[in-house]
Amino acid sequence: MQPFIFKEILSITMILFAIIDILGAIPVVIQLRQRAGHIESEKASIAVLVLMVVFLLIGDKILDIIGLDVASFAIAGSLVIFFIAMEMILGINLFKSEDLGSTASIVPLAFPLIAGAGTMTTLLSLKSQYQTQNILVAIVINTLFVYLVLKNVGWLEKLLGKTGINILRKAFGVILLAIAIKLFRSNTHL
Template identity: 80%
Template structure:
């Protein structure tokens, strides 16, 4: 077992692009405003556990419950689609009383951060890179996710209400495009 810096860098950058924690800042701020508090430690640990578990057991877990990867990806795309529509239209499709006291696990850790796109990417990385290098890449991304979540109040103050509204709409459209791309790439229409 050896650690390859090139592989670690590649895996880290691929996961960073797929997770897109910087692009998710408006969603995270919106969730924090709705539920009051995001437990950054809990969310980060959930992300780490979900990704490492899926790395080792992903295909087997999906097979046990009779799901294939495209079905899993489509389900994740629908959740992302709903979140995007809420951001763009400024509406809430789910009532606030249905929201838990903290949105740290659902929908933040899963499916927003460690969602279908991340999970399917992990399965494809497994065929190209050494497992220990993927684990290091996952860990580095989780640390970055933690730093963003821990500083979400500061980011909210920095951006201000106008900046947040602009970012929310812009990233809502980007999130909508990601949801549609994920949906289209996993359907055979």
């Protein structure tokens, strides 16, 4: 096993940071927090870490066993993201509040928003280009950043105010909608 390579770790960390886009997900996190009452930062971060590590190590095998390809997985994630984006843009509730409860920290926050189909497919492609131990370090670094953002979302909500949050929610809803459509289009052969 080769030693850790700082340059690889930095590259992978930046790639994952861009794909996870936790800063862009702040309006979604605030919306989920308002509806669920509480987001468990630790639980969500651990779920993100476990999902990414497991998928990195055996994701392609798991998908093969259940007869799914990465494209189908990505399309399913894109649909969930699509409906969340529609909620943000239109100001409607498609997901019932009572269904969220403590599970909001896992679904839809940890998966598919943070460790979603885009992140998972990126991990599979990174695995073919970089050493696994360097990818694992980058996953841990990104998970720590996710934790810090989730832990401080209340402070960010106060900083932005109600008007700022509404503006961000609509703007990021459109961005999230575009991401969902791009993810869907790039994984369908229409």
